Amino acid sequence: MNRSRTSRRGGRSIRSYTAEQAQPKSNDSSSEVSFPASGELDQVLKRIRQDFGDSSDVLIRRLVVGKETAKQAALVYMNGLVDHNMVSEFVTESLLDTVDEEPDRNDAEGWIQFLLHRTITSGEVQVITEWKDMLLSILSGNSVIVLDGCEKVISVGTQGGEARSVSEPTSQLVVRGPKDSFVESVVTNVSLVRRRIKSPDVRLENMKIGNFTNTRVSMMYIQNIAEKRLVDEVRRRLQSIDTESILESAYIEEFIQDHTFTPFPTIFNSERPDVAAGNLLEGRIVLFVDGTPFVLIMPAALPQFFHSAEDYSQRFDISILMRFVRYLSFIVLILGPAVYIALTTFHYEMIPTQMLISLMAQREGVPFPAFVEAVLMETAFEILREAGVRMPRAIGQTVSIVGALILGQAVVEAGIITPVMVIVVALTGIASFAIPAYNLSIAGRLIRFFFMILAGMFGFYGITLGLIVLVAHLNSLRSFGMPYLTPFSPFVLSSQKDTVLIFPFWALRKSGSPQSPGSPQGGQQPGQSSDQNSGQRQSSRQSPEQSSVQGSQNSGQSSVQYENQPLTPTEERKAENKLQVEPLGSQIGGKPGRWGKAFHKLPEDEDSNSSKSSEEGNQTS
Amino acid sequence: MIRRWVGLLMLGAVVLLLSGCWDSIELNRRAVVSGMAIDIQQGDKPKYKVSLQVIIADEISGKYSRGGAPVAVYDGEGRTVFEAVREASRKVPRYLSLGHINALIFSEELARDGIQDVLDYMERDAQIRTTSQVYLAKGQMASDIVKVMTQIGKIPSSDLAQKSQASSRLLGDNYRVEIDDVIRALQIPGGGPIINGVKVEGDLQTAPTKSNIEQINTPGILQLEGVGIFAGDKLVTWMNPHQSRGLIWISDKIQQTAMVTGCADAKGFVAYEVIRSRTQVKAELKDPEHPVIKISVRPQASIKELNCDLDVRKNAVLDQLKQELDKVIKQEMQSAVEEAKRIKSDVFGFGSVVERANPKAWNSLKSRWSDVFAHLDVEYNVQTVIRYSGMRDRSYRSQNTKEEE
Structure with a gap:
C-alpha cells in the first residue's frame, strides 16, 4: 500500500527506457548464446561472469568430481539468495563424495545422469539446456553445477536467504481466528494454504511474469470446484501480460482486471491464508505473486468486500449484525457529508425544528457555505489520514492528537466550521475504517466527493441521480465475467445465505460444498499442477515466442497472439482492453444455472473476440 | 468513442454549470x-x-x-x-x-x-x-x-x-x-x-x-x-368546553380526559379519568327522508377521586356510577349536537355517514342537508366501563373499612 503512484510511474519509465535499449541487448545475448560449443568449462564460466558483469555476489566454486577421472566442474550460485547450509550439505558434499564407478571422462550425458541419479542428495534437481534459463535459475537462488564438456547444466534447488517470517496480519486483523499472514515468499505462502486444504485437488500453476523482474506468479485453484473456463480465462490473461516489472500484486491486478475506469476493485486481495483457503473452497482462484504478502482472489463481487474473516469465527447472529453495520457504514461513508449538505442548503424543512434551530445557531457567523465547509473538512481529514499512514509509529500519536483534538476543536472555536460538520466528517472517517476491504474503502472515499458536489448543486435530487448512476455503474461491472453485484443483481436466492446475512455453518455449506475428490473430470484438465509442469511453464515464459504457442496448447483454445514487442502506453491500454473478454459463467456466488446459463454461448463470443483482437494485434504490429 | 465522451462531458457541464445551485440557500x-x-x-x-x-x-x-x-x-x-x-x-x-x-x-x-x-x-x-x-x-x-x-x-x-x-x-x-x-x-x-x-x-x-x-x-x-x-x-x-368535548366524543378523538359526576346518592363528586374510548357513528335510513344517526360510545374510565362514602367493590355501586357517567357523556354530546343544529352546520360529518349508509338517499338529501341536519334525530348509546379504581378500592374514610377490620 505504501508504494505510491510515483514509484510505479518510475517503473513505467524504466520500462519505456528498456523498451528501446535493454530489450534488444537481451535478445542478442539469448540468440547468440546457447552454450559455448563443446561446453568447455572455462568458456562457460567466463561467459557467466560476463553476463553478470562480474558481480561480486555471483560465487563460482570450482571443484573436481570423481576419484579416477577427475572431471572438472564448477558450482555457481548467488550469494544471499541461497541457503549456504544446503549448498554445502547437499551439493558440494555430495559432489566431492563420489564413490561409485564413474562414467568415462568424455561421456557428457553419462556424467549428467551419474550426478543426477547417483550423487546429488538434494530433492529439487533439474537439467537445464538453455543458457538464459540457467541465468534465471541462478538468479532464483538455485545452485548450478557446470560440468566440463557438457552443454547442459544441473540446477539444484537451494533457495534460501533472508526472508521475513510468518507473523500476524497487519491490515486485516481479527479478534478470533487464525493469526498467521502471508509473507513475501510465494513458496511459504503456498504452503500456508496447502496446510489448510489437504486435498490433491488443489492445483498450482506457476509462471514468470515481467521481462525484467521475472517475478514468480502462482495460480491456485481447486480442480473440481473452480470452473474450468474461469481457470482458463485467468491463465490466458496472465499469459497475455507483457511488462517489464511486477513488484506487487497490484501490477497484476491492473493488467488482468475487467475494468480500468472504475473506482471499484474487481479483484479481491488478502494477506490472510484462511481467507485465501476459504475462497478457494468457494471456487475462486488465488494468485500468489512473489515479493508481496497480498494475494489476489478472483472473481470478486461487491458483497465479498464487506465480508471479514471474522464473520466465520463468530456466532452467526453476531456476524449478521456486524455485516449490517459494515453495509451501513459504507452508505454513511459515501452519503454522509452529501446528505448534510443537501439538508442544510436545500431541504431545511426536513430537519426537525429544534435541530434546525441549533444548526442555524451554529451556522451563524460561519463564513463558508456548507459545501465548501464540507470539502474543507473532508480534505483536512484526508490530509490527516495520509499523514498518519506515513508517520513513524512514535509520532503517530502526536499527529492524531494534534489533528483530531486540537485542530477539530480550534476550527470550531474559530468559527470556521460548524460543530455538526466536524461530527459528520468524523463519522464518515470512522465509517471508512469499518469496511474490511481497504480498496473498497478508498473507493468510497473517492465517490463521497462526487456525491458532495451533486448534493451541493442539486440537493437530494442530485444525490438520487448520483445513486442511480452508481447502481447502473456497479451493474455494468464484471469480474472475470461475473456480474459485480452478483447475488443481488442477478438475484441468487441460495447465495443470500452468505451475503448480507450469514447462516450457521450447517445451513451454509450445503450448496457450495466441494465435490468429492477424484471425480471423473479430474484428469481432463489441461493445466495440471505439479512441479514438473511448473518447470515447463517457467521455461515457456522465458522465450516468448514459445510461450504463445504453448499457451494455446495448454488452454486448448486459440488465445490472443501477443507480440513480443514492448508496447507504448497507449498500445498497452489497447492490449488491456482486449483482455476484457466475455462474461464467464461461474459457480461463484451460487448455483451455476441461474446466470451461468446466459453465458453459455461463450465459445462463439470467445472466437469472434479473439479473431477481432488478433486483427488488432496485427495492426499494431 | 472520443467524440461520445466529449459530448457526454459537455452535456454534463451544461447540466451542472448552467443550472447552478438552483434553490440552494x-x-x-x-x-x-x-x-x-x-x-x-x-x-x-x-x-x-x-x-x-x-x-x-x-x-x-x-x-x-x-x-x-x-x-x-x-x-x-x-x-x-x-x-x-x-x-x-x-x-x-x-x-x-x-x-x-x-x-x-x-x-x-x-x-x-x-x-x-x-x-x-x-x-x-x-x-x-x-x-x-x-x-x-x-x-x-x-x-x-x-x-x-x-x-x-x-x-x-x-x-x-x-x-x-x-x-x-x-x-x-x-x-x-x-x-x-x-x-x-x-x-x-x-x-x-x-x-x-x-x-x-x-x-x-x-x-x-x-x-x-x-x-x-x-x-x-x-x-x-x-x-x-x-x-x-x-x-x-x-x-364551551363541555360542548366541545361532546363534539370530540362524537368524532372519536378522545385520547384521555377528566370527567366529574355527582356521587350516586350521597353528596360530593366522583372524578374519573377516561383512559380510552371508542365511538361508532352509524346512520339508519328506514325512511330515506329522515335519517337517524346512532352514536355509540364505549369509554373506559378509571376512578381518580372519590369524595363520598361508596364501596366500589360492589357491582351495584359501580353500576350506579357508570350510569351517572353515561348520563354526563350523553349530555355533553347532546349539547354539542344541539349547538351545531342551531347554527345548521354539520361539524360532525354526519352527512358522510349518511352517504356511506345510503348513497342514493344522500344524493337527494345533499342539496338541503343543512336543513335536514337541523332536524336530525340522533340516538346516543353510551356504555362506560369503569375499569380501575385507582390504587385502592374504598376510600380511607369509609365506614366499611373500619367495620371489617
Missing part, C-alpha cells in the same frame, strides 16, 4: 418562520395583514446571544396573503422560509369573514406544510398571539402547539386541528371545520416584553380558549 441566509398570524384590516388599507414570527436562532442556542427576544415578528400588508408575506420581506434581511410554521393563527374577524381564500394559499404554497396547526384568536388581534413571550419553550408558536397537544391528552376538550383537517372539513356539504380558540390571558401590554418571563406569575399567558365552529368557511359561534 444556506441556513444562515434563511429566516425561518415559526408562526403566522393573519388579520384583516378595514378601510382603505389592503385587506390582509400578515404577521410572521421569525426564529432568531442565535438567541435560542447560539454562542453569540445578545440577550434579545428569541423571535421577532415582522408584518406585511397585501390584498392577498402571498403579497403580504412578500411585502414583509422589506423588513427581513433574509429569505423568509415558511417550511417550519408550527401555528397558523386567524383573527376572529377574519374567521367570521371567511377563511376560504386564505387557505388556498396555505395549500398551494410548496413550503407551508398542511400539518401545521390552526388557531383562532378569540376576541383579539391574531398578531397579538404571536407576540407573547413564553416561559417554557422559547418559541411561542411551538409553545402554543405543544399546549394544545398536551391539553388534548390531559383534558380532552380540544384536539389538534391541522390545515389539512380544516380544508377537508370545508368540503363536506353543509358542514364546516372547527378550530381551537386561543387568547392571551392577562396583560396584553407586557406579554411581548421580556418582563413577561421575568416573573413567576406571568402577566400575559397564551392559553387555549374554546372551540370555534364554522358554517361553511365562516365562524359562527364558540363552543
